[in-house]
Amino acid sequence: MGRFLQKCFIGIGAKVSCEARKQTDLSLIKTYGYKAIELKRIDDEIRKI
Numbered sequence: 001m002g003r004f005l006q007k008c009f010i011g012i013g014a015k016v017s018c019e020a021r022k023q024t025d026l027s028l029i030k031t032y033g034y035k036a037i038e039l040k041r042i043d044d045e046i047r048k049i
Contacts, residue, residue: 006034017045 009016017035020026029036037045
């Protein structure tokens, strides 16, 4: 479901960030062109908003 929503949001011009724990998942997120955030750093990213 998340991958479908990412594409929808990108399609309407949104900036998309995704979180993951595994390095392989973070690499996949970057491959799709989204901002990859490590789960342990999600609080820091939210504070930046």
